[in-house]
Amino acid sequence: MREVELWQRMEDVLGAGYARVWAENTVLAELGSRTVVQAIAAGIPSKRIWLAVWGQLELPPKLR
Template sequence: MRLREFWELIDEVFGPGYGRALAREQVLAALGDRTPAEALDAGLQPRDVWHALCDALDVPDADRWGTSRGRKAPPPSR
């Protein structure tokens, strides 16, 4: 997943206003007690940040990929 795709999914899945607020303000333990935006700035992979955010907010797999039926991010790296 590219950074551009991360932000597209934020907008599609959560809505542009709420999604951007989540990225700036939602602190996640899975990201080392950072917000998604801080984690991306620190160099974490966008797909790992996306999965952490979706997991924390209990977003079902079927709803994680926005409006594109063909879009699918690889599983988080471990």
């Protein structure tokens, strides 16, 4: 998964205006207690980040 797809998926589920705010402020244990933005900067693969977001938001399996 490319980073652009990660952002698109986040905007799809959180809304374009809120996705970035959520990504900057929500710390995810699955990402080593990093935010999405910090995880991207640390080089964590986008697919792994998305799976952490998916789990945190308790999204339906079809969005996995």
